[in-house]
Amino acid sequence: MRKECTIRKWAPKAVVLLMGLLLVACSSNKASTSKASAGSYSGSVYTVxxxxxxxxxxxxxGSSVGELARLNGISAPYTLEIGQKLRVKGSSSSSSSKKTAVAKTSKPRASSASSVASVAAPPVGSKCWLWPTTGKVIEPFSNSDGGNKGIDIAGKRGQPIYASAAGTVVYVGNQLRGYGNLVMIKHSEDYITAYAHNETTLVNTSQKVSAGQKIATMGSSGSDSVNLHFQIRYRATAIDPQRYLPPAGSKPSC
Structure with a gap:
């Protein structure tokens, strides 16, 4: 009975975080997309x-999924092939109106994101954090619109991933496109951490974990390369993990 109550208590907050993650999108995919897509989009043709x-x-x-599918004769589940050429817009008039619509709808989202980002960040040292794995940070945190809302740490496939602090697992799954196998841990009413692109996950929802406990192994699920995408969220707002983690290779002094 206690377990059921715990799940009911944590589930709504986990859903709120999931929605936040969806709004900012996966930073690893954002970074790889911005680099890999360079030169692949020319005029009305996109190269997969x-x-x-x-x-x-x-x-x-700026084309809708439905329009892309219609223009290119693609049916569900929308399988694509590398190098495939896709038409990405119809007539110039429809393209123009579509861009206008996208511009209009993007403004409220940016405003919403700005209101969330206005939450004051906690002082450094207010909570002890452990590095979730070892490796080089290949993509740092960015607070800009569409920026990386965590850090990406490179490593080897199968490398251990550890809980950055003690807490309760509130999500284990791969339902969020672009994150692959994802684990989220709630540490208090204020803090949640997220660990994405795992090869395997070793914990279950509602399980309590200790700081430094192995929770997953590094992989490339939902990513183009082997890495860990790690987020710390304070009151649902992403904060820069490197501001709060100890120097690489050392333990926290707090």
């Missing part, structure tokens, strides 16, 4: 790159 999906191409080109 490794890891592309219709939804990702839709975000980059």
């Amino acid at each position: 790159k490794r890891g592309d999906t219709l939804s990702r191409i839709s975000r980059m080109t």
